[in-house]
Amino acid sequence: MIRLRSETAKGVALSAPATLYVGFLVAAPLVILVTYSMWTQSYVTIDKTLTLANYREALTDPLVRLLMLRSILIAAAVTVATVALAYPIAYFIAMKAQRKTLWLLLITIPFWSSYLLRVFAWKLILGFNGVMNSALLAVGVIQEPLTFLLYNEFAVVLTLAHAWAPFAILPIYVSLQKIDPQLLEAATDLGNGGLERFLRVTLPLTVPGIVAACLIIFIPTVGDYVTPSLVGGSDGKMIANLIQVQFGAANNWPLGATLSLLAMLAVGFAAIVFVLSATGLGRRIR
Amino acid sequence: MTRPSGLTIYAMLYLAFLYLPVLVLPLFSFNDGTIVAFPIKGWTLDWYRQLGAQETLLSALGNSLIVGLISAMLATSMGLFAARAYVRYRFRGKEASEGLVMLPLVVPGIIVASSMLVLFISLGLKPSLTAVILGHTFLALPFSVSIMKSAFDDFDVSLEEAAFDLGSSAVEAFRRVTLPIVAPGIVSSLLVTFTVSFDEFVLAFFLSGNDPTLPVYIWSQIRFPAKLPNTLALGSLLLLASILLLVVAEYFRRRSSKSTM
Amino acid sequence: MSDVNIIQLVDVEKSFGSFTAVSNLSLDLKQGEFFSLLGPSGCGKTTALRMIAGFQDPTRGRILIDGQNMEDVPANRRPTNMVFQSYAIFPHLNVGDNVSYGLRHRGIARAEIDARVSEALAMVELGGLQKRRATELSGGQRQRVALARALVMRPKVLLLDEPLSALDKKLREQMQFEMRHLQRSLGITFVMVTHDQYEAMTMSDRIGVMFKGRLVQVDAPAVLYARPRNREVASFIGEMNFLAAEVIGEDAGTLTVKTPCFAPLKIARNPNAVGYGNHILTGIRPEQLAIGRAAPEGYDATVEGQVGDVAFYGENVHYHVRVPGVDRPMAVSVPNYFHTVDYARGDKVWLGVQGASVIDLGSEDTEI
Numbered sequence: 001m002i003r004l005r006s007e008t009a010k011g012v013a014l015s016a017p018a019t020l021y022v023g024f025l026v027a028a029p030l031v032i033l034v035t036y037s038m039w040t041q042s043y044v045t046i047d048k049t050l051t052l053a054n055y056r057e058a059l060t061d062p063l064v065r066l067l068m069l070r071s072i073l074i075a076a077a078v079t080v081a082t083v084a085l086a087y088p089i090a091y092f093i094a095m096k097a098q099r100k101t102l103w104l105l106l107i108t109i110p111f112w113s114s115y116l117l118r119v120f121a122w123k124l125i126l127g128f129n130g131v132m133n134s135a136l137l138a139v140g141v142i143q144e145p146l147t148f149l150l151y152n153e154f155a156v157v158l159t160l161a162h163a164w165a166p167f168a169i170l171p172i173y174v175s176l177q178k179i180d181p182q183l184l185e186a187a188t189d190l191g192n193g194g195l196e197r198f199l200r201v202t203l204p205l206t207v208p209g210i211v212a213a214c215l216i217i218f219i220p221t222v223g224d225y226v227t228p229s230l231v232g233g234s235d236g237k238m239i240a241n242l243i244q245v246q247f248g249a250a251n252n253w254p255l256g257a258t259l260s261l262l263a264m265l266a267v268g269f270a271a272i273v274f275v276l277s278a279t280g281l282g283r284r285i286r
Numbered sequence: 287m288t289r290p291s292g293l294t295i296y297a298m299l300y301l302a303f304l305y306l307p308v309l310v311l312p313l314f315s316f317n318d319g320t321i322v323a324f325p326i327k328g329w330t331l332d333w334y335r336q337l338g339a340q341e342t343l344l345s346a347l348g349n350s351l352i353v354g355l356i357s358a359m360l361a362t363s364m365g366l367f368a369a370r371a372y373v374r375y376r377f378r379g380k381e382a383s384e385g386l387v388m389l390p391l392v393v394p395g396i397i398v399a400s401s402m403l404v405l406f407i408s409l410g411l412k413p414s415l416t417a418v419i420l421g422h423t424f425l426a427l428p429f430s431v432s433i434m435k436s437a438f439d440d441f442d443v444s445l446e447e448a449a450f451d452l453g454s455s456a457v458e459a460f461r462r463v464t465l466p467i468v469a470p471g472i473v474s475s476l477l478v479t480f481t482v483s484f485d486e487f488v489l490a491f492f493l494s495g496n497d498p499t500l501p502v503y504i505w506s507q508i509r510f511p512a513k514l515p516n517t518l519a520l521g522s523l524l525l526l527a528s529i530l531l532l533v534v535a536e537y538f539r540r541r542s543s544k545s546t547m
Numbered sequence: 548m549s550d551v552n553i554i555q556l557v558d559v560e561k562s563f564g565s566f567t568a569v570s571n572l573s574l575d576l577k578q579g580e581f582f583s584l585l586g587p588s589g590c591g592k593t594t595a596l597r598m599i600a601g602f603q604d605p606t607r608g609r610i611l612i613d614g615q616n617m618e619d620v621p622a623n624r625r626p627t628n629m630v631f632q633s634y635a636i637f638p639h640l641n642v643g644d645n646v647s648y649g650l651r652h653r654g655i656a657r658a659e660i661d662a663r664v665s666e667a668l669a670m671v672e673l674g675g676l677q678k679r680r681a682t683e684l685s686g687g688q689r690q691r692v693a694l695a696r697a698l699v700m701r702p703k704v705l706l707l708d709e710p711l712s713a714l715d716k717k718l719r720e721q722m723q724f725e726m727r728h729l730q731r732s733l734g735i736t737f738v739m740v741t742h743d744q745y746e747a748m749t750m751s752d753r754i755g756v757m758f759k760g761r762l763v764q765v766d767a768p769a770v771l772y773a774r775p776r777n778r779e780v781a782s783f784i785g786e787m788n789f790l791a792a793e794v795i796g797e798d799a800g801t802l803t804v805k806t807p808c809f810a811p812l813k814i815a816r817n818p819n820a821v822g823y824g825n826h827i828l829t830g831i832r833p834e835q836l837a838i839g840r841a842a843p844e845g846y847d848a849t850v851e852g853q854v855g856d857v858a859f860y861g862e863n864v865h866y867h868v869r870v871p872g873v874d875r876p877m878a879v880s881v882p883n884y885f886h887t888v889d890y891a892r893g894d895k896v897w898l899g900v901q902g903a904s905v906i907d908l909g910s911e912d913t914e915i
Contacts, residue, residue: 010377117504452628
């Protein structure tokens with residue numbers, strides 16, 4: 001056996017399989033995607049002359065713009081909704097709950113079921129003749145089925161705010177958990193009331209958790225396919241649906257590749273803007 | 287007992303919100319009617335009974351099991367070594383490598399799916415279970431790495447040094463000390479990565495070709511209202527399986543951190 | 548203790564990138580001695596110990612154990628065993644399996660392994676606890692298991708990395724005596740790393756004091772206390788009043804020095820001190836100063852001062868006494884003879900000193 005003496009050699013060797021695997025599956029498709037995006041589809045064959053036609057088409061197409069913008073806005077709404085709903089729970093578990101591990105387990109269990117099935121369940125719950133409407137009708141709260149529940153942006157945001165719940169709760173919980181109780185006692189000792197103490201000590205110290213939660217939720221949501229397909233209706237369709245169509249029914253892979261790349265750029269840009277403004281804001285709070 | 291605080295009431299409501307969809311599927315899977323709405327017409331097990339007779343379903347289940355097992359083993363073995371490197375050694379490029387390995391967690395599914403499809407096609411690999419396995423291994427790797435990292439985090443390096451000091455070779459120290467102590471972490475990682483693969487839809491949808499996995503099969507069934515009760519029954523079974531697996535995984539993960547004190 | 552060198556460090560250096568953890572370390576350890584490496588945290592003592600154990604390779608220099616060069620001998624083949632700071636008790640094994648860990652798979656008969664394990668456990672007063680789970684042990688018991696696990700290997704050298712730092716004070720003091728006793732009766736060389744000067748002094752035959760990666764002085768505890776090499780060592784071990792002094796006369800073994808507050812004193816030259824000139828640094832231990840309402844009789848020099856802070860320690864009382872010509876108050880330690888000494892803040896008192904108890908610290912570092 002070769003004796004690897006230096007830490008670097010050992011570390012690099014052990015992490016190499018994972019790094020190379022992920023690296024290859026990230027880098028290689030990117031190169032190919034870029035290549036594809038500069039080809040064009042002419043009926044069943046692919047024209048391999050390099051051109052920016054796809055980008056021109058994508059950027060001028062009002063549908064692409066609409067879906068891209070909507071994807072970002074919906075993702076932002078989902079992020080805000082999820083984090084806002086989750087923060088009190090994280091706070092409750094970290095600061096108030098007697099049995100923290102039980103609560104954490106209870107929070108995570110539903111999410112180990114298939115995402116597809118959970119979205120499907122929401123479709124059944126929110127439908128015109130669905131669980132929610134039939135229950136409300138039976139109880140007599142409403143006389144007519146509610147129509148605003150399914151097939152719109154609201155349904156998408158609700159479903160995703162549910163789907164991402166633990167991804168918001170856990171990072172915030174971790175950052176709350178890290179707060180030294182003596183810091184809070186010190187704030188009280190220095191004259192802070194409960195709310196002031198929360199705003200001046202607790203909240204700023206959980207900014208890293210909040211930022212992590214936002215990124216974990218925002219980025220994948222922009223490219224979500226299942227939720228808009230099942231509960232979005234035509235008003236709730238997002239960019240992923242269009243991409244899937246290009247790779248499926250429309251069979252225009254070059255355009256699909258272009259849209260994928262543009263979506264990636266948009267997500268990356270939005271994420272960077274968010275991180276920069278969040279760190280700036282975090283500094284100001286302190 | 288004192289009056290529950292506003293926060294406690296909120297927590298209870300939130301919990302109800304979280305569990306609503308997971309309870310709706312099983313509830314209506316026993317409903318003796320094809321429409322998913324109240325009131326429930328009656329109770330039946332027919333929808334479950336019919337499942338056993340559907341061959342495409344069984345073959346999809348078989349596909350999912352194969353894909354899940356192989357992806358879990360691939361991801362866990364890569365994750366095991368990588369996590370050990372991250373926890374144990376300081377080396378140049380460590381942060382970059384750690385960040386890269388966690389990337390699959392945040393890349394939007396549609397982008398992973400479409401880019402893997404074009405990559406595999408370009409490399410001459412047709413959509414197939416192999417393609418799905420490669421994709422799922424990629425998606426499951428961050429889960430394995432973080433579980434194994436926490437297992438190694440709890441592991442006191444001086445235990446390995448003590449084994450070494452008492453005459454063990456590096457391999458022997460790994461086998462007699464490190465492995466037994468992190469074993470629950472490995473089991474936990476296998477279960478979690480298996481579940482990630484077993485439940486994954488978008489990638490499999492793009493990459494599975496003519497061999498659908500269970501979620502892809504379910505997707506194809508969702509469109510047919512007549513099949514709805516069967517889909518509910520199948521979905522309920524899947525929910526149950528995933529949750530059981532994960533509770534067991536959690537048990538092992540706890541054991542791994544407890545055993546190192 | 549014999550004169551055979553069991554460990555020799557020759558010009559050993561260890562650097563991590565641009566940081567030098569240990570530089571120019573040369574040291575000979577005798578067979579059967581209890582040696583301590585003492586120094587503040589970050590001084591390189593643990594790195595030195597880990598290089599002897601084989602967990603870190605020296606950047607430069609050689610390490611010999613029992614005359615054999617240890618370069619390319621990995622930790623698992625060195626005739627040393629270690630008691631780790633965290634004790635590193637294997638949590639998945641019981642006490643017996645922990646202790647027998649190093650004996651297994653070595654072609655030793657099961658019966659002999661069992662016998663050696665019982666013997667080792669009896670030695671650390673844990674006889675019969677083989678089946679006890681590692682997770683059920685108290686701090687003191689873990690320490691004993693760690694000792695037994697290392698000693699059962701019959702190492703030529705036992706290495707101890709801050710072995711008592713995890714224990715509370717009472718238990719620590721008890722273990723100090725037990726370990727010293729064990730070391731004497733086994734005759735094995737112990738090398739201990741500690742930052743606790745009292746621990747080092749009560750247990751060791753010799754102590755090596757390290758600062759910033761350098762070994763500054765190696766001596767028996769009493770010598771280290773009475774003849775520290777310089778200000779650094781003098782202030783790390785025990786308390787010391789420092790006085791700048793002018794050398795006004797010298798002969799073979801003595802110097803005559805003039806300090807700011809005392810009449811000229813004839814003091815012994817310190818063979819350990821380095822750097823000489825007209826100005827040197829001298830030191831007086833607090834317990835070497837006499838205190839009284841009147842000038843103490845029979846002392847080489849006396850000075851009048853005024854009591855500042857008083858600290859009551861139980862077995863003795865510390866007074867800070869301001870004397871003319873010296874910026875910092877002089878610390879004076881007086882045994883507590885129950886009410887016979889009783890000075891209050893502001894009292895006028897006299898201090899007396901003998902030339903023989905003034906320590907010459909050379910001129911390596913004279914400014915105060």
